[in-house]
Amino acid sequence: MTTFLDAASERIGSDAARRSFFDAFVAAGLPTTSDEVWRYAPLHDFSLDRFISATNVAIDDDADERSIREGASIVVTMVDGELREVSGQCEGVRVSTRLAGHDLGDRSYIERYRADAFALLNAALSPATVHISIEASVHVAMPIVIVQRAETSLAFANVRVDVGTSASATIVECWFGGSDALVVPVSEYHVAANGSLQLSSYQRLAATSWHVARTTTLLERDARMQQSVIGLGAQYDRARNDAELVGTGASNELHTTFLGSGQQVHDLRTHQFHRVGRTTSSLLSKGAVADESRSVYTGLIEIENGARRTDARQTNHNLLLSPHAHADSVPNLDIRENDVVCAHASSVGPLDEMQRWYLESRGVDRENAERLMVQGFFNEMTDVMPDSVARLVDRDVATVLARATGESA
């Protein structure tokens, strides 16, 4: 019987660059739950061999895709990581492809992701890096939309965005499909001096998929990143978001949101790395777990020695919607400089009884009061997203909640 490794090796053939990433992947080996950073993943029933079959699965999401495309300046459609179509155009914006696995900042791909087997596998098997480049001083008024479709059992998407000096753009990315698939996206964002990027990334894959995502942001002097990451889909949803602030005055704002239902696991990891002083990062992570789902949030704030007057904040709130759901919150600090402001807060608990009573005392029945509060929990996050994605998230959240509360009733 053909194994995943045999099939992958055959697909790579004699391509030396891909082979080096593949060798690095084999050397790193798949993680196990004895690795601290993977201890919450359901790896006991995970096998790459399960994803060899590459049968196409029809995706019936046309209406939702249309709503995401609404108001876009450019729509980039990717299928299983391959660039299929670029529609629309905008002066100063270029969409192209190149081999996956380039350097970012002062580190090579292998060096940066040497401990991340899935990111290495991505570079070995991704059809290509889809490169979106925004020229210096270009302001893209309407969002650039990336429609990501997982149609077969393997999707290795690799996206690189370069925002030029003093340029600004908004990017909306949304994942569709993913039935019984392994979806491994690697996304890299480089924002040059004075540049600004607003990014909303929404994962709404099938509940039978594995989603293992890695995002790295590099921010130069006075660059600004505002990022929203939403995860509703997948059986196992892992999103690691790193931001490296390498230029004075750089600022990173990250909002992450998830809603767990069924037996889903949402595994969210963040790393705010302040390499120089006078940089700002603010992270707000809010998630809710229903049914028998569980979540883990692990966030690290790292401040380099000499990165004076850094301001780094991290907040994580988890809502328990069922007595069988579980959430863990693990904030970490590694601060090697004294002259900084650093704060973290986290909470795990059910809906606030007094807030519920307040709504009930106005005439809102209990079920509706709870629904409003949970949707409100997410509204705080969707409030900062472009309307097209916020509407879809709101609707999906309502659908999941109706199902979760319906099942528990």
Place this chain on the structure above:
Amino acid sequence: MSELVISGLRVRVGEKEILRGIDLTVPAGEVHVIMGPNGSGKSTLAHALTGRPGYDVIDGSVTLDGVELLELAPAERARHGLLLALQQPLEVPGVRPATMLVAAGADPATVEARIDEEARRVGLRPELLHRFLNVDLSGGERKRAEIVQMGVLRPRFVVLDEIDSGLDVDALGSVARRLQEATHEWGCGVLAITHFRRLLHELVPTAIHVVSAGRVVASGGPELAETLEEHGYEPFRQTT
């Protein structure tokens, strides 16, 4: 005519019995004011009427047009026509006033316009009510936002828990005017809890009730306020 009738109401909070047999009748369209020293049970009455968790009714009855409210869930009490305006309205992040009011029974087609209109009537900038419920509002703004909710929902009876504290003179005037108008517009019955007389300069009461140690110990017309002004609560004070 509608009537809110409270009889023999006894309420315990934790181990302590706070209300020890309250009897009170408020007919529709009238303004009744409850006054009393700190700790007399005024706010407990307001919260017990709406079924706040932790307020255990051990005896008595509260009926609105003959329907026993104490047997109803908090939302059903409100739907039946009893609304509480809180002393410290709660923040509910992520929930907009319009969404909440629609869920509470307001007409979705007109709710936004009604909120704006009611906001203007109590001197509140309407845009403050386009954000999330009570989030980032000052204490005084929250009080007025409660009156806006009342104006939109038009309950048969409104219970106001120290609506006057934290309001400046102008805001108090506009809130009192709105309440007075509510008594005419839809015959709203008002039960206002306060321990400041200044509310009575603006809101003309039909009756004043003095509560001490969990009971109504005196009832009378507006002239009762003058007695309180002159002698304080001492002549009415009872011990538990």
